[in-house]
Amino acid sequence: MAERARRFWAELATVYESAGRPTLERLVQLGEQRNPPVKIGVSTLSDWLNGRTVPDRNDRYVMALVHFLQQEAAGVGSGYARRPEGWWQQLLAAARQERNTTRGGRPATRAASPGPPPGPVTLPPDLAGFTGRAAELAEILDLLEPDGGSGGGPGDAAAAAVVVSAGMGGVGKTALAVHAAHQARVRGWFPGGILFADLRGYSNAPQVEAGAVADRFLRALGVKTKDLPGTDEKLDAWRIHLDTRAAQGRPLLVILDNVREPGQIDALLPAAPHRALVTSRHTLSSLPARRVDLSPMSPADAVDLLDRTLRAGGTDDARVIAQHDDALRLARLCGRLPLALKIIGALLRDEPDRRLADQADELRDARTRLDRLAYDGDDDEGRPLALRASLELSYQHLTEPQQRALRLLAAAPGPDVSTAAAAALLGESATHARRLLAGLARTHLLEPATAGPERWAMHDLVRLFADDLGQREAPADGREPAVSRLLHHYLTTAQDADAHLWPEQNTPASGTFADRDQALAWLDAERSNLVAAALAAPAHHPAATSLDQALAMYFTHSGHFADSIRLSSAAAAVLREAGDRRREGSALNTLGTALTHVRDFEQAVDIFTEVIGLYRDVGDRRAEAMTLGNLGGALMRLERFPEAAETFHRAGALFRETGDLYSQAQVMGNMAALLVDAGKPEHAVQTLTEVVAVFRKMGDRRSEGTALGNLGRALLELGRLDEAVTAYTDAVAACRHAGERRTEGTTLYNLGAALVVSDRPEEAAGTLTDAITVCRGTGDRHGEAMALSNLGLLRNQERRFADAADHFTTAAALFGETGDRTREGLMLNSLGGTLVATGRLADAIDVGTRELEICREIGDRRGEGIVLTNLGRALSELGRFAEAADHLTAAVAVFRELGDPGRAAEALLHAARARAARGLPD
CATH class of the missing domain: 1.10.8 (Helicase, Ruva Protein; domain 3)
Known part of the structure; x- marks a missing residue:
């Protein structure tokens, strides 16, 4: 029957029509534009498009033709479902194989009597300007395709006869089904006919019974009224007609729209070679079918x-x-x-x-x-x-418990809800809650969330609809106590997870989580919901003022500082209003710590200073000491070293008063780190060695890792390279044991820097690459920049200047994003030097100009003088002597102001040379 050839001709004709029927002369030009040119005649093209011959060669041209036609079809918005090139190649090969035994590639049955006329088509009109859904349309067509439709090409085995397209109300199921059916019609896939019926499963009118649909289909197929059987026999007659058409090789496509339950259509569904395309707001899971679920459009x-x-x-x-x-x-x-x-x-x-x-x-x-x-x-x-x-049509078909569940779920803060959280909200067992959730998911009023298993999400407009109903039914649903149960679930579970994160604090943990990893996984999955819950909780609920503390360590561990700032700010405001000064101090302390991590050191100092006064007023000496330690850390970052040292001393004295040995060790470690930052590493080594021993004895690997990292810095400053590498290596191990990924990233880039200085380039490159990966994973943009800057220095040493320039450029941008203008300027300086080394003087001048702006912005006069000198020399190299002289003269003035006669003399010499080269007076 030349089925393969007919398939090829039908597909080619379809894409040609969808492309707007370009002229044959234009298609001939496609061949002429090939390299080398391919000669195709108008008559040859006409034979292909009108089903007279199958191309027997010129594969390159045929694929170019198909590509052009599919592009044109997409451009005019025809809704044509694009096919991959491999699919076309298989289709063409199959058609050729079938025609190989025929003369000239023409059908052997050319003189045979014409086949039966095409069957009836009762489709609604195709939507003009149908758009979007390209992937879903292609998938449906693959499944409807008579030769199997598994998406792998024409030769695949036959697939299931039934395709279910499911999705929420208003998502466009019917439009897509009708459009797909029209595409199948123009392809000539179903010579037996294409029949459509709306089952009205979600209508206020009575739903249509299977017998009534069978009656309509039989009439469409030509059965006269007098020949129609009685009601009970119509479904049998329908099946007989399906079998007859299958035996004749005339498959049917049946569209069953708006089906609410499988029982509506079981008796109507055909077997292969026929196809049925079913649309529903329910998943219809019990039907043996292929499924194409529709989500909102891109x-x-x-x-x-x-x-x-x-x-x-x-x-x-x-x-x-x-x-x-x-x-x-x-x-x-x-x-x-x-x-x-x-x-x-x-x-x-x-x-x-x-x-x-x-x-x-x-x-x-x-x-x-x-x-x-x-x-x-x-x-x-x-x-x-x-x-x-x-949406009301879907809602009214829910059971009463499902309706209540939908209304309450709309009140849950956050983007999704877990089964366990829903059970708390609904006041049900997890088993019963899951049954309700799954029932709502089958109606597509709820969807399985992409965040992970046992999580459920609601479309924004469904949430508005359900929340509106929930507000009206709030007393009957018990909405307020339901939300309170959910908030309590979030708070207590977060507190249990927090107890697992820091075992050295000896906080008793419940049996909610088996271990630290499980607790972290729960926090990661619920983070957005926990933040939303804390911000949405009424002021009288403990979640409003306690979730920020329960999550503080997690936020620090995972680098979610913006969340910490939002929650602690909100909690502090509520507690201030309530007059709870002690807990307000805790919230503000958490806020200051988060601000320190995002490098807003000035504001952190202000907040810590306020909290110290607050704790002094309420007589909480230990909390005052803790806050003094935090204040010292922020002052140290601002390089206000004398103030930081005095603050640490005050903190240590208070900890000695309270007998807190652990916190005393923390302060000692901070004091030693301060000495390193202040350029006195020789005084820090002994203290840090003692602090490491204390934390190791306590089993606090997290604090041990931090102290070892500071010890590595001190040893590196002293040039004790092997000892520094050992300290950093031990610090990385301690951080990994404690699960401290953020500190691990910091320690890795410091270890990498030590390896660079130690002339161990291969180890350094691997370590710095690991540091970049870890910092990116934790969102530590500043740490990533530090690692990139060290890797850039290594590549410069290796004379891999292009790589070095890339690393310096990215590092400078990251330092700028994180507000570290000093290091941004340093990276621009390194980048400029690399560009000069590669002869890219013009680019180096652009970079130097940006660096000069930064030096002036941050008040770095020495840096300004150095940049002016470098810019002057680069401008001279380019023959821009007047500009060079101006920059170098400015540099002279800066260095004289700073009392640096050596640099002033150097700049003056270069200025004189620039003026002489330009013929300017000295």
Whole structure:
């Protein structure tokens, strides 16, 4: 029957039509433009497109032709489902193999009598301007394809006969199914016919029974009224017709739209070679079928749909193109749901002068958004153009317990909810809660979350819908105590997880988590929800003022300092209002620590200073000492070394008063680190060695790792390289044992620097690469910059200047992002030197100009003088002598001001040379 050839001709004709039927002369030019050119005649092309011959050679041209036609089809927005080149190659090979025994590649059955006429098509009209869903459309077509449709090509084995496309109301299931069916029609896949029926599973009207659908299908297939069997026998007659058409080689495609439960359609489903495409808001899991689930559209597709809606009917509405950012905002506020986008499109078409920004502003209020997503009219299928009405149809088919669960889940703060959290919210066992969640997921009012197993998420517009209902039913649902249970679950579980993170504190941990890794995994999974819960909790609930403390160590460990700042700021405000000064101090202390980590040292000093006074007022000596230690650390980072030393001494004295040996050791370690920073490493080594021994004896690997890292710095400053490398190596091991990834990253880049100085380049490169990986993993951008700067120095030494320049450029940008302007300037200086070494003087001058701006901004006069000198010399090299002289003269003035006669004389000499070269007076 030449099935393979017919398949090839049908596909080629489809893509040709979808491309807008370009002229054959234009297609001939495709061959002429090849290298080498391929000669294809108009008559040859005509034979291929009209199903007379199969190409027997010129594969390069055929693939170029297909590529061109598919591009054109995409450009005109035909909705054609693009096929990969491999698929076309297999299709062409199969057609050739089938035609090999025929003369001239022509069908052997050319003179045979024509086959039966194509069967009936009862589809609704295809949507004009259908857009988006390219991946889902291709998947559905692959599954409908008569030769198997597993997506691997024409020769695959037959696939399941039933395809289910499921998704929430308004997501565009029917439009996609109808469009896919029309694509199958033009491909000639179903000569037996394509039949459509709306089962009205989500309508206020009674749902359509299988017998009524069978009656409609039989009539469409030509069975006269007088020949129709009785109601009970219609389904049997339908099956007989399916079998007959299968035996005739005339498969059918059946579209069963809006199916609510498998029982509606079990008796209607055909077997292969027929196909059925079913749409539903339910997953219909009990049906043996292939599944294509629909999610909201991508942002780009959503904007494109809005644009096509506004341009429908040939209008010249260009608002989406001209106001693209506002169109993106509209798409987001519509949840990227096709129904919502069509409603907004209809409203905007009524007001052609209205700005998209105004429409978006109107939707911004969550309380009224659903009411505004409505239009006076019906869609193409006769349903109301209102999102609330669409969601109501799904909601009314839920059981009462499912309806209550949906209403309460809308009150849960955060982007998703775990099964355990939902059980607390609903006041149910985990088993019963999961059953309710799974039931809602089957209706697509809830979706399995992408964050991990046993997690569930709700579309934004579904949440608005459910929350509106929940507000009305709050007393009956027990909404307030339900939310309180959820907040209590989050708080107590976070406290249990916190106890596992720091075993050296000897905080008793419950049996919620088996170990530290399990606790961290839970915190990682729930972080967004915990932050949302703390910020949403009413002031009287403990979660509002305790979650920040329960999460403080986790936030520090994982580098989520922005979250820590938000939560501790909010908790401090609540506690201040309540007059709880002691706990306010704890929240502010956490805030100051987080600010120190994000390098906002000035604000951290202000906060710690305030907290010290607060603790002194309430008589909490130990808390005052802890805060003094934190203040000393912030002052040390600001290089206010005398103040930092005095602060550490005060902290140590208070810890001695309270008998806190552990905290005394911490202060000793901080004092020793201060000595290293202040350029007195020789005084720090003995103290740090003693501190390491104390923490090792206590089993505190985290603090041991920090102290070993500071010891490594002191030894490196003293030039005791082997000892420094050993200390850093031990520090890395301690950090890894304690799970301190952030400190591990810091220690790795310091170890790498020590290895560079020790002339161990291969070890240094590997260690610094590891440091970059760890710092990126923990979000430590400043640490990443430090590692990159050290790696850049190593590559410079190896004369790998291009790599060095890349590392210095990235490091400078990261230092700038993290507010470390001093190191940013140093990296620009290193970058400029590397560029000069490679002869890129013009680029070096650009970099030097940026460095000069930084030096002046931070008040680094010595650095300013050095940069001016370097810029002057580079400008002289380029023959820009007048500019060179100006820069060098400025450098002379800076060095004289600083009392540096040597550098002033050097700059003066270069200035004189520049003036002489330019013929300027000295």
